[in-house]
Amino acid sequence: MISLKDIKKSYILPKVTVEVLKGIDLEVAEKELVAIMGPSGSGKSTLLHIIGCLDRPTSGTYILHELDVSLKTDNELAEIRNREIGFVFQSFNLLPRFPAWKNVELPLLYSGVLAKERKQRAMEMLLKVGLSHRAEHYPNELSGGEQQRAAIARALINEPAIILADEPTGNLDSRSGREIIDIFKGLNKEGVTIVLVTHERDIAEQAARIITIRDGVCQSGCY
Amino acid sequence: MDIIEIIKVSKDSLMSNRVRSFLTMLGVIIGVAAVILLVSIGEGARTYIHRELGNLGTNILIVVPGKTSAKGGFHPPEASTIRKLIYDDALLIKRRSKHVDDAVPVMLGSAMVKYLNQSRDNSIVGSTETYFSIRNLKVDSGRFITGSEVDAKRKVCVLGRTVKKDLFGDKNALGALVSIGDSKYRVVGVMEKKGVTLGIDFDDIVFIPTTAAQELFDTDRLFNITIKVKSANELHEATEEIKQILIKRHAGKEDFTVMSQDEMLGVMNKILNIMTAVLAGIAAISLVVGGIGIMNIMLVSVRERTREIGIRKALGAKNSDILLQFLVESMTLSLIGGTGGILFAGAVSFVIPYFIEFLPTQLELWSIVLAFLFSAAVGIFFGVYPARKASLYDPITALRYE
Ligand SMILES: Nc1ncnc2c1ncn2[C@@H]1O[C@H](COP(=O)(O)OP(=O)(O)OP(=O)(O)O)[C@@H](O)[C@H]1O
Numbered sequence: 222m223i224s225l226k227d228i229k230k231s232y233i234l235p236k237v238t239v240e241v242l243k244g245i246d247l248e249v250a251e252k253e254l255v256a257i258m259g260p261s262g263s264g265k266s267t268l269l270h271i272i273g274c275l276d277r278p279t280s281g282t283y284i285l286h287e288l289d290v291s292l293k294t295d296n297e298l299a300e301i302r303n304r305e306i307g308f309v310f311q312s313f314n315l316l317p318r319f320p321a322w323k324n325v326e327l328p329l330l331y332s333g334v335l336a337k338e339r340k341q342r343a344m345e346m347l348l349k350v351g352l353s354h355r356a357e358h359y360p361n362e363l364s365g366g367e368q369q370r371a372a373i374a375r376a377l378i379n380e381p382a383i384i385l386a387d388e389p390t391g392n393l394d395s396r397s398g399r400e401i402i403d404i405f406k407g408l409n410k411e412g413v414t415i416v417l418v419t420h421e422r423d424i425a426e427q428a429a430r431i432i433t434i435r436d437g438v439c440q441s442g443c444y
Numbered sequence: 445m446d447i448i449e450i451i452k453v454s455k456d457s458l459m460s461n462r463v464r465s466f467l468t469m470l471g472v473i474i475g476v477a478a479v480i481l482l483v484s485i486g487e488g489a490r491t492y493i494h495r496e497l498g499n500l501g502t503n504i505l506i507v508v509p510g511k512t513s514a515k516g517g518f519h520p521p522e523a524s525t526i527r528k529l530i531y532d533d534a535l536l537i538k539r540r541s542k543h544v545d546d547a548v549p550v551m552l553g554s555a556m557v558k559y560l561n562q563s564r565d566n567s568i569v570g571s572t573e574t575y576f577s578i579r580n581l582k583v584d585s586g587r588f589i590t591g592s593e594v595d596a597k598r599k600v601c602v603l604g605r606t607v608k609k610d611l612f613g614d615k616n617a618l619g620a621l622v623s624i625g626d627s628k629y630r631v632v633g634v635m636e637k638k639g640v641t642l643g644i645d646f647d648d649i650v651f652i653p654t655t656a657a658q659e660l661f662d663t664d665r666l667f668n669i670t671i672k673v674k675s676a677n678e679l680h681e682a683t684e685e686i687k688q689i690l691i692k693r694h695a696g697k698e699d700f701t702v703m704s705q706d707e708m709l710g711v712m713n714k715i716l717n718i719m720t721a722v723l724a725g726i727a728a729i730s731l732v733v734g735g736i737g738i739m740n741i742m743l744v745s746v747r748e749r750t751r752e753i754g755i756r757k758a759l760g761a762k763n764s765d766i767l768l769q770f771l772v773e774s775m776t777l778s779l780i781g782g783t784g785g786i787l788f789a790g791a792v793s794f795v796i797p798y799f800i801e802f803l804p805t806q807l808e809l810w811s812i813v814l815a816f817l818f819s820a821a822v823g824i825f826f827g828v829y830p831a832r833k834a835s836l837y838d839p840i841t842a843l844r845y846e
């Protein structure tokens with residue numbers, strides 16, 4: 222379902238050009254749960270952003286659902302992010318001025334779902350991640366684990382086929398971290414493809430496959 | 445995308461920075477209010493002048509001594525060099541012109557007016573029997589000077605309200621003898637209250653027959669000849685006719701000026717239009733400045749919410765969604781500001797006449813609509829740049845922004 226061929230990404234800075242990804246080949250099949258590991262600065266986040274259509278590679282081909290992403294317009298990429306991919310960030314990235322359920326319904330706003338249905342579905346998702354009692358709480362009134370669960374509910378609300386998580390447990394204690402991983406594993410059982418970037422080996426070992434990135438190239442587990 | 449939701453989000457974000465939003469709106473409020481108020485004052489001044497001139501009679505031509513090239517305006521008679529207008533000029537116009545109802549020789553001067561131990565230095569107007577009806581003046585008690593009194597140079601007078609009050613208090617003035625200058629005049633009438641019209645206080649005048657005034661001031665030089673033309677569409681012919689008559693009498697020289705009140709009105713209208721336009725223009729500039737304020741605050745807001753923009757984009761917001769979001773926000777600022785400005789201007793123009801009596805403000809619908817549309821346009825115009833900037837943010841860069 223996800224297929225990257227010779228993906229390169231470089232950043233052109235005033236003095237130097239930094240090549241972050243130096244030709245990544247990667248396959249992720251449907252309903253897989255894979256973990257990406259690698260030292261800091263090796264390009265894991267960059268890779269995940271490309272997979273998530275948040276960023277475009279400098280060169281190489283990325284086939285998502287048999288379609289070449291490089292041929293898509295920005296608006297089409299926005300639609301893909303909206304409907305097919307759910308993003309979970311290390312720093313949660315909830316909007317501080319909105320209560321939990323408003324944060325959760327956000328993606329539905331951009332897929333034209335009406336207010337009443339949005340709220341209803343947001344509440345269902347919060348229930349699913351065990352946060353329905355915190356629906357009216359603002360992000361700063363939630364614990365880190367709760368914030369991450371709200372963020373996961375938000376990622377799930379449009380029923381995407383793929384969840385991409387960039388160090389989702391990085392800011393959490395080990396107990397909350399385990400809860401989050403359990404949610405992911407449950408989702409994976411339901412058939413959601415999950416790509417998880419992590420620094421923690423015991424979390425990575427929960428995945429069926431571990432991909433290791435080093436210096437912008439794939440070291441192991443890319444197939 | 446759901447426009448109601450966009451408006452709600454705008455409201456939330458504006459409300460989360462109340463003071464800032466209010467100060468930004470204040471710029472628009474002041475601009476819009478200034479445009480509407482200045483137009484309303486201009487229109488008020490126009491109606492005021494129309495009404496006042498109407499108050500002083502219609503279809504009136506005034507002949508003053510001396511020739512000026514410009515039409516309209518006021519001309520002080522420069523006594524020494526110009527040939528004067530005299531009583532017979534007025535009689536001749538009345539007799540010869542077909543378009544003229546009446547021609548009143550008017551004299552103006554001042555003299556001491558005394559009754560018992562009360563005295564005041566007063567404006568004296570010499571006129572004939574028809575002056576009152578021409579000038580829309582009315583007596584409160586008694587009557588105005590008659591034609592026979594004029595012809596017989598009778599020493600009679602009609603007192604303005606203030607003069608009567610000063611000299612007589614609440615006592616009856618009719619039939620009393622007041623001294624004007626060195627002679628005694630019999631009071632035959634007291635004027636109805638007229639008030640100040642175009643800067644002339646008609647209540648502060650004593651009217652006597654022109655013939656008596658000639659004696660009082662010891663001259664036959666008229667202040668002007670006030671002419672009542674039969675109808676409005678004869679004004680032009682009447683003017684020409686009067687010119688012909690007087691030129692012939694004045695040895696072929698046009699050494700006088702025929703002014704029409706309507707011409708004066710036209711000139712004043714023109715001046716007022718220009719003034720209103722200039723002032724509204726200046727006010728519009730302040731509206732533009734208000735718009736720059738909006739742009740400034742929107743740029744700050746876009747920067748502050750960079751991360752929010754990144755998050756929204758990551759969740760599937762298109763550039764157009766973000767653009768619309770910020771555009772609605774700047775328009776909300778400018779439209780609320782515009783509405784506030786309209787309300788403020790309405791309140792002020794309602795209150796002004798209570799403080800400045802002679803300034804009847806008149807709220808003009810077109811200026812309200814114009815100011816409102818202009819403020820909306822300002823909101824869009826100055827909102828586009830920040831909104832576009834926001835919409836073009838790269839999602840990753842925006843997400844990384846701290
Ligand atoms: N916008 C950018 N401009 C220049 N260099 C960048 C930019 N974004 C990322 N980089 C560089 O790319 C490299 C990889 O960054 P990336 O965030 O993908 O690393 P990572 O593997 O996720 O590291 P970490 O585990 O610390 O999150 C880093 O060296 C970083 O400096």
Ligand SMILES: [Mg+2]
Binds near residue numbers: 265266267387
């Ligand atoms: Mg990273």
